[in-house]
Amino acid sequence: MNNVDLRMGTLAGTVLSVSLTMNIENLLETIVLAAIGASVSFAVSLFWKNICKKEKE
Incomplete structure (x- = not known):
């Protein structure tokens, strides 16, 4: 199992549970x-x- 599979599985599980x-x-x-x-x-x-612009003038 590579890192991308783990991330996608975690993301899918989070989205489904929410x-x-x-x-x-x-x-x-x-x-x-x-x-x-x-x-x-x-x-x-x-x-x-606008406040800062007025103070510079």
Whole structure:
């Protein structure tokens, strides 16, 4: 058994065990929270970019 087989087997087992325990509500909640987090992170980055730009002027 080589290293690639071991990695693929571990990955497949992890994906299968996670997919069997997750339901659609958890998946949707995760998607919504990830989108909110990314949006807030982007907005804060723009805010700080504008603050730093104003201080340099």
